[in-house]
Amino acid sequence: MVSATGGTVRLHQTPTTVCPDAQPSQAAPRDTDADQPLEIACDESGHEGENLARAVTDVFAHASVGLDTQAATACIQEIRDRIRSPATEYxxxxxxxxxxxxxxxWLLGPSGPMLGNARVHLTEKSYFVVARVVDLLLGEAAYQASSGLYQDPRNGAITDALYRDGERVFGADRWQAFLEYSNGLMRTRKPWRVAAPVDPFFHMVDLLRVAGGRHRVGEIMDLLWHTRARAEVFQQNLLENSTTTAPLDPLLPAIVQAVVHWGEGGYDVSIVHDEQSALTRTRIEQIRAVLARPQPHTPRRRSTGRLTGVRLVDSQSDPRVQVADFLAGVARRIASDELNHRSDPELADLLRPYVDASSIWGDDRSWTVLGPASSELERRAT
Incomplete structure (x- = not known):
């Protein structure tokens, strides 16, 4: 998977925290007192919580901006002057x-204010579902608890094969049903219609392991078929512990990666974020815990700062968050268009320097256009 785990497009590759040079645009130099945390502004586009398989949008984008208030205000004013729309909110x-x-x-290009001062983390939702259900049922505990940040290296090839060939072998309808049942199995908050998601999930897995025959994806379904006990334990844990980390919310790994990027060199980071109901006190503590936890299978750890706090604001009250909103929104659209063969080469090329190499992305063709160039080199080497 492209992942918040891998410095490229695969969750099973070397974590970005090991290879800071894999990302072409590094965090802007700090101009604040060394004892003060670096405050970044964040916003997202395409967030539908843990509803990924039946989501309205197929891509989630989370932007982080390191501009100060003065620079962000000037950026917003320049956009207003250039667009000249009567709208009160852009x-x-x-x-x-x-x-x-x-x-x-202009905004994305070298003459604009954002280049080198902003970052965007992308998540391809269908791929995230596949990677998470594989790790939940076949991975080790450390990866299951990572909220999608890291994938068990042994499961990377399984995820890739299932994502790449599942729809072709099983057919579009059955593949979509598998994604939806997988999504339902892992949701911490169940829709009223899904009271017991284990049975329907394994019924679908049984159908697909027969339909897949001797194809690799059929063999993968057979592996999943033998994990029912683990799935039932997971469901029981959800019932008994309301604070379980949401395994499917792409917002969590995106924020962790933002802190990793901006905190490079050991800087502490604080976040001002557009109002987001998913960022409860419990979720923020879970993010802190993930940042503090040793990374699975990482031989050395880049010096990364702590997340010192998250402040939620109305985006219209902070120009830095407005700039993050612009970047998240345009990045999601450009990435979704590329994923769905509606490529705009100029915009994709302009977006590329902002894209975090640890983005969670499975489609090879579109990633060669969207992902940092060094990520593609790493992918070819593996």
């Missing part, structure tokens, strides 16, 4: 309109 959709393309090109 969103990414304004920038994505054909008539405002020049403004978007």
């Amino acid at each position: 969103k990414a959709n304004h920038l994505l309109r054909a008539k405002h393309r020049a403004v978007l090109v």
